Amino acid sequence: MASGNAIRGSRVGAGPMGEAERGESAPRIRIPFWCANGHETRPSFASDAQVPDTWDCPRCGFPAGQDRANPPAPPRNEPYKTHLAYVRERRSDADGEAILAEALAKLRGEA
Structure with missing residues (x-):
């Protein structure tokens, strides 16, 4: 049996929706x-x-x-780099050996 509620599915204060209410698009x-x-x-x-x-x-x-024959190129994604990869870009192997030797000497108390 229907409940007879005429405003079912509507919210309070809702009026007719249309161009007259919203204005011209x-x-x-x-x-x-x-x-x-x-x-x-x-x-x-x-x-x-x-x-x-x-x-x-x-x-x-x-x-x-907008040009179908010439669409823009997809962006090139750079792979994720670790901290060590960035360090290797800045330092040569000789620099790394020198820094390692200095750190080991400091740990051993030679410096």
């Missing part, structure tokens, strides 16, 4: 963007808005451009 244009994987996305912009050169693809996250 801005004229829109849909611009196609393509990523390096060939995915197409068509976000909509206000007709007087400045359209960006690139847009992130919602499927793969790569940057997408």
Whole structure:
């Protein structure tokens, strides 16, 4: 048996929803963007808005451009480097040996 509640599924103070309540929406244009994987996305912009050169693809996250034949290249991800890898970039093996010898001498009490 129905409860007879006429406002079921509505919140208090909710009125009619429509263009009259919200005002007129801005004229829109849909611009196609393509990523390096060939995915197409068509976000909509206000007709007087400045359209960006690139847009992130919602499927793969790569940057997408407006030229289908020439999409932007995907970003190159650098692999994670450990602290030791950064130290090896700054120091040569000879520098490392000298620092190690100095630290060992300090530990042994020779310095």
